Amino acid sequence: MKILILGATGRTGRLIVEEVLKQGYDLNVLVRDKNKLPFHSKSVKVYQGTPTHREDLAAAMQGCDLIISALSIARASDAPWSKLITPKNFITESMKNVISEAGQQNLKRLITISAWGVGETQKEIPFWLRWLINYTNMRPIYAEHESQEKLLKSSNLSWTAVRPVALNDSKKIKTLKVSFNNLPKPSLSICRQTVAKFIVDSVKSNKYEMKSPTISEN
Numbered sequence: 001m002k003i004l005i006l007g008a009t010g011r012t013g014r015l016i017v018e019e020v021l022k023q024g025y026d027l028n029v030l031v032r033d034k035n036k037l038p039f040h041s042k043s044v045k046v047y048q049g050t051p052t053h054r055e056d057l058a059a060a061m062q063g064c065d066l067i068i069s070a071l072s073i074a075r076a077s078d079a080p081w082s083k084l085i086t087p088k089n090f091i092t093e094s095m096k097n098v099i100s101e102a103g104q105q106n107l108k109r110l111i112t113i114s115a116w117g118v119g120e121t122q123k124e125i126p127f128w129l130r131w132l133i134n135y136t137n138m139r140p141i142y143a144e145h146e147s148q149e150k151l152l153k154s155s156n157l158s159w160t161a162v163r164p165v166a167l168n169d170s171k172k173i174k175t176l177k178v179s180f181n182n183l184p185k186p187s188l189s190i191c192r193q194t195v196a197k198f199i200v201d202s203v204k205s206n207k208y209e210m211k212s213p214t215i216s217e218n
Contacts, residue, residue: 002026003203004061006051006094007070009036012113012167015196016070017044023200030060051094052087058101067098068199069112073141080136091144092151099155109209110152111199114145114161116186116214121163124182124214149212160202161212164195173197174217186216 003020007013008029017039020027027044031037034048049056051071061067071091075082087093098110117125117133125133133142152159170191176198179186198215202208 001065001203002028002063004028004030004064004067005070006030006067006098007072007113009033009038010070010072010074011169012072012192012195013070014038015192016068016199019196019200020068023203025200025203028060028062028064030056051097052090054097054101057094057097058105061101061105061107064105064107066109066111066203067102067107068203069095069098069110072113073144075137075141080132080138082137084137084140088140088144092147095148095151099151099157102157108156109158111160111162111202112148112152113195113199114149114163114212115142116163116165116216117142118145118161118163119149119212121182121212121214124186126188158206158209160208160210162195162199162202162208163212163214164190165214165216166190167192167195177216177218179214179216180211186214187218188216190215190217 003025008017009031021041021043030047030049032050034046047060051057071094074086076085132138149161165186166189168189168191173194176194
């Protein structure tokens with residue numbers, strides 16, 4: 001199986017690449033700057049471009065069986081009021097191209113990173129987090145995740161939208177918790193490595209197809 005990863009140079013995307021290679025899949029990546037790649041492997045074919053340009057995406061998608069999207073809206077720092085450094089509609093425009101091009105190339109399966117607090121989980125998150133989403137520069141990020149989920153639900157793709165709680169860079173992996181309808185109640189954080197492994201493990205399983213699992217750690 002060959003996988004296309006979008007967002008491969010991000011903090012979570014890099015770990016997804018490592019996990020994909022560890023599990024023995026062939027890999028295409030589409031990146032804006034090849035010089036930012038932290039990995040080198042004969043199993044990785046690198047395409048330079050952006051998923052907002054359909055021709056770039058079409059080239060990178062050739063021969064792939066599945067897409068993993070770790071695309072995000074970046075800020076200058078993790079501070080909630082920090083300036084956005086990615087266009088506000090980046091995920092939406094990329095996902096529109098993914099859906100259209102996947103139809104042309106007969107690619108059926110996509111796994112994407114969304115966020116806890118999107119869709120019906122908005123009522124599950126703590127009040128302080130809901131306030132931050134509504135009144136800081138976190139708002140356009142969550143709006144984009146909401147938009148991409150709506151696009152996927154109306155598409156012909158077999159999709160999974162993984163909703164991690166707050167991400168951290170801890171190397172201490174704890175017990176994974178998968179929640180639906182706030183059951184079991186999610187904890188407030190999860191390390192990126194756990195998210196990466198959950199996503200890549202989902203490649204060979206249909207357990208979460210057409211679903212949006214919230215994932216956290218005990």
